[in-house]
Amino acid sequence: MIKRLRRKFIAACMLSLTIVLTVILGGVNLMSYYKVVSDADAILSLLDANGGAFPKSHSWQEEKPAGDISPDSTPPGKKDPFGQRGMSPETPYESRFFSVLLGKDGQVLQTDTGQIAAVDEEEAAVYAQNVSATGRNSGFCGNYRYLLCKDEQGSLIIFLDCGRSLSSFYTTLIASVLLALLGLLSVLLLLLILSKRIVRPVAESYEKQKQFITDAGHELKTPMTIISADADLAEMECGENQWISDIRRQAQRLTGLTNDLIYLSRMEEEQPELQLIDFPLSDVTEEMAQSFQSLAKSQEKDFALHIQPMISFTGDEKAIRQLLSILLDNALKYSPAGGRLELRLEKQGRTVLLMVSNTSAQPVECDKLPHLFDRFYRTDQSRSSQTGGYGLGLSIARSIVLAHKGKIRAESPDGRTLTFLIHLPA
Numbered sequence: 001m002i003k004r005l006r007r008k009f010i011a012a013c014m015l016s017l018t019i020v021l022t023v024i025l026g027g028v029n030l031m032s033y034y035k036v037v038s039d040a041d042a043i044l045s046l047l048d049a050n051g052g053a054f055p056k057s058h059s060w061q062e063e064k065p066a067g068d069i070s071p072d073s074t075p076p077g078k079k080d081p082f083g084q085r086g087m088s089p090e091t092p093y094e095s096r097f098f099s100v101l102l103g104k105d106g107q108v109l110q111t112d113t114g115q116i117a118a119v120d121e122e123e124a125a126v127y128a129q130n131v132s133a134t135g136r137n138s139g140f141c142g143n144y145r146y147l148l149c150k151d152e153q154g155s156l157i158i159f160l161d162c163g164r165s166l167s168s169f170y171t172t173l174i175a176s177v178l179l180a181l182l183g184l185l186s187v188l189l190l191l192l193i194l195s196k197r198i199v200r201p202v203a204e205s206y207e208k209q210k211q212f213i214t215d216a217g218h219e220l221k222t223p224m225t226i227i228s229a230d231a232d233l234a235e236m237e238c239g240e241n242q243w244i245s246d247i248r249r250q251a252q253r254l255t256g257l258t259n260d261l262i263y264l265s266r267m268e269e270e271q272p273e274l275q276l277i278d279f280p281l282s283d284v285t286e287e288m289a290q291s292f293q294s295l296a297k298s299q300e301k302d303f304a305l306h307i308q309p310m311i312s313f314t315g316d317e318k319a320i321r322q323l324l325s326i327l328l329d330n331a332l333k334y335s336p337a338g339g340r341l342e343l344r345l346e347k348q349g350r351t352v353l354l355m356v357s358n359t360s361a362q363p364v365e366c367d368k369l370p371h372l373f374d375r376f377y378r379t380d381q382s383r384s385s386q387t388g389g390y391g392l393g394l395s396i397a398r399s400i401v402l403a404h405k406g407k408i409r410a411e412s413p414d415g416r417t418l419t420f421l422i423h424l425p426a
Contacts, residue, residue: 002203009199010191017187021180029173036165037145041138042087043095044147047158052099052112054092096161100128103154116161128157216258224255260392274316274403281313281320281352285345288324295332301339308346313424315404323400324354326393327420331358334418352426357419364412372410373398 047053088094098119101110108125119127131141132155137148143163149156231248238244286307296303313320331341339359346353375395397420401408406424413419 002199005202006195006199010188010195013191014184014188017184021183025176025180029169029176032169032172036162036169039165040145040160040162041147043091043097044138044145044158044160046087047097047099047160048147048149048156052156052158054095097159098124099156099158100124101154101156102128102132106132109154118161119159124159127159131157220254220258224251224258227251228255257392260396263396274319276314277317278312278314279317280311282307282309282311282345284317284321285324285343285354288321288328289343292328292332296341299332300337301332301335301341304340304342306342306344306346311345311347311352313352313426315424316400319400319403323397323422326397327356330393331356331418334361335359336361347426348423350426352424354422354424355419357417360412360416360418364415364418366412366415369410369412373408 046055049055096116096118098111098113098116100108100112103109106129108128111121111124111128113119113121113124127141127144127146131139131146131148138146140146140162141159143161143166144159145162146157146159149158228248228251231244231251235241235244235248286305289303289305289307293303328341328343335341335358339361341359342355342357344353344355344357373394375392398408401422401424404424406422408420408422411419411421
């Protein structure tokens with residue numbers, strides 16, 4: 001149990017940290033990518049507005065006599081197209097772009113590769129025809145961000161080289177992912193070291209609880225044995241009566257409860273002492289089912305068996321018999337008169353499926369199914385005195401399954417039938 005608690009604690013911490021890092025790094029990298037795209041689109045829009053070229057931001061200077069104003073200032077009424085778009089005046093000298101004019105029939109009418117050295121006219125024409133075939137007005141074609149502008153003459157496609165921006169983005173992305181993985185690995189190592197200290201108080205409390213149950217159980221066995229023996233002697237001297245019968249019955253119930261608690265404590269140890277042998281599981285299951293068939297028939301309940309023959313299993317035969325007894329007894333107790341019980345055993349690949357199902361006298365609430373394996377849990381407290389027991393049976397069943405490295409779960413597909421599914425490694 002403590003090992004499972006440590007694993008769940010580590011898994012929860014790692015999952016939480018992974019989600020947080022994914023959100024943070026994902027947000028940062030998405031914003032970085034959006035910045036690359038928005039800057040490229042702003043430049044392309046400026047090029048489109050000026051026929052595929054950058055405007056001369058200080059052309060007004062040619063209209064004024066020298067000395068009228070400072071060459072670095074913008075006169076009233078004039079707008080700097082670069083400043084308006086948040087660009088630097090150096091943008092025209094830093095940007096590499098080319099444009100291709102396509103006719104309405106898709107033929108190349110004109111290419112302009114004067115602002116780029118990596119692409120010639122033939123390559124520019126191929127880029128333009130590929131973009132035209134996609135039918136999209138903007139996007140990426142390799143490292144080039146493009147913008148398609150249609151007019152009466154045809155389509156002007158402007159390509160902007162974003163290689164350096166994308167390279168910087170990918171470098172940041174890879175570095176952030178690697179740093180995140182390194183951070184996750186570091187946290188995992190720290191959790192592996194520190195989780196033992198974190199769960200130590202819980203482990204000590206759990207060990208004390210188990211030790212108390214074991215010691216109390218052994219201490220109670222002697223007085224229970226004496227009470228039962230005294231009840232037998234009193235019955236021999238005074239004859240059978242209601243009080244002696246009550247004493248004997250309650251002593252037997254308390255003895256059974258004590259034995260169940262001790263057995264449950266033993267089965268929930270980190271390495272329970274199981275007597276592992278290879279035995280015919282099909283024969284054991286059929287033998288256990290036969291002992292319950294007469295009880296089901298006397299209570300007018302239909303008991304269906306579907307047992308695949310020749311299934312062998314390596315495990316603790318006594319524990320498996322107790323598992324079958326608990327599940328069948330539980331199905332018999334909580335099924336109404338005229339109800340239906342089903343026991344199925346079959347091999348599925350590398351696992352053995354054991355299924356015990358019964359119709360329920362009361363509607364099955366799906367939100368209570370996970371609590372069925374809790375100690376002393378009863379779905380209907382008012383029926384405790386009728387059915388007997390203390391709600392330990394299914395807890396013991398789960399401990400037996402886990403000790404055999406299997407899985408057990410309860411489900412109710414229709415709300416009227418309770419089904420227990422056990423998967424054991426074949």
